[in-house]
Amino acid sequence: xxxxxxxxxxxxxxxxxxxxxxxxxxxxxxxxxxxxxxxxxxxxxxxxxxxxxxxxxxxxxxxxxxxxxxxxxxxxxxxxxxxxxxxxxxxxxxxxxxxxxxxxxxxxxxxxxxxxxxxxxxxxxxxxxxxxxxxxxxxxxxxxxxxxxx
Amino acid sequence: xxxxxxxxxxxxxxxxxxxxxxxxxxxxxxxxxxxxxxxxxxxxxxxxxxxxxxxxxxxxxxxxxxxxxxxxxxxxxxxxxxxxxxxxxxxxxxxxxxxxxxxxxxxxxxxxxxxxxxxxxxxxxxxxxxx
Numbered sequence: 001x002x003x004x005x006x007x008x009x010x011x012x013x014x015x016x017x018x019x020x021x022x023x024x025x026x027x028x029x030x031x032x033x034x035x036x037x038x039x040x041x042x043x044x045x046x047x048x049x050x051x052x053x054x055x056x057x058x059x060x061x062x063x064x065x066x067x068x069x070x071x072x073x074x075x076x077x078x079x080x081x082x083x084x085x086x087x088x089x090x091x092x093x094x095x096x097x098x099x100x101x102x103x104x105x106x107x108x109x110x111x112x113x114x115x116x117x118x119x120x121x122x123x124x125x126x127x128x129x130x131x132x133x134x135x136x137x138x139x140x141x142x143x144x145x146x147x148x149x150x
Numbered sequence: 151x152x153x154x155x156x157x158x159x160x161x162x163x164x165x166x167x168x169x170x171x172x173x174x175x176x177x178x179x180x181x182x183x184x185x186x187x188x189x190x191x192x193x194x195x196x197x198x199x200x201x202x203x204x205x206x207x208x209x210x211x212x213x214x215x216x217x218x219x220x221x222x223x224x225x226x227x228x229x230x231x232x233x234x235x236x237x238x239x240x241x242x243x244x245x246x247x248x249x250x251x252x253x254x255x256x257x258x259x260x261x262x263x264x265x266x267x268x269x270x271x272x273x274x275x276x277x278x279x280x281x
Contacts, residue, residue, distance in 0.1 A: 025173045026174070027208075028169075028173075029173035029174070029201070030201070030205050030207070030208050031157075031159060031204075031205045031208050032204075032211060032216070033208070033212050034211055034216050036215065036216050036217060037216060044216045044217050045216070046204065046207070046208065046216060047204070047208065047216065047219055047222045047273070048200060048203060048204045048207055048222065048224075051174050051176070051200060052173070054174065054175030054176060055175045058175075073178055073179070073180060073190075074180065074189075074190035075190070077196075077199070077226070078199050079225070079226060080223065080225045080226070081200065081203065081223075081224045082221070082222065083222050084220070084221050085219060085221065087220075088218075089217070089219055145191075
């Protein structure tokens, strides 16, 4: 069950290195075939690559405030995801400095899945100079019961 | 501007989900553990939504260049399961200038073999030179 007290929670800052091998692995998984993901010394990330923040935040105690949301693994799911790039997307070799926060929690009734509880988490990614390079906005939803399969 | 043809992929497999989960770090068992998924009320492992969403975004970045991407927004409309055949399509809906830079907005969708929309997407790109 979503814990309302998690609203406003902020994770501890974490670093994320943009790695060439990870870019290639991720590009293959999402069928991204543009040569800029492979060629040169500093390939560019695929569109949704910043989701790999999971690997970096899990090594830093308290980095992921999502754990405080206590969303059910069975009835919780991803409703929306957004990535905003303030300039060209990151490239291999860059180090980003990230921090996540639980920005919003709200409820909405639904006919097929009980009361829906939405939670929005925003992660900011900055470079060494503190310039905002990208934002990841995750919206999760927990259903009151499992949704009906089509 | 010639919009590329829709891209069809699949039938999608549990292996696609596992490959994506390994790459992304989201190891929720509902996407690969048959028993866990069934106990949660699903007929089979629930497709990891970021997988078709990622393929959708790749269709656009393969066309307009990943370097030019400035925004991608994804909304999930209906679940996917193993053996679904998915189609990515999209179109330019707006051409404009922002701070003197030529931009393009796209609307995209991933549809299932039954023409059900699974994923909706909105993306913004710097318009590539010569396009």
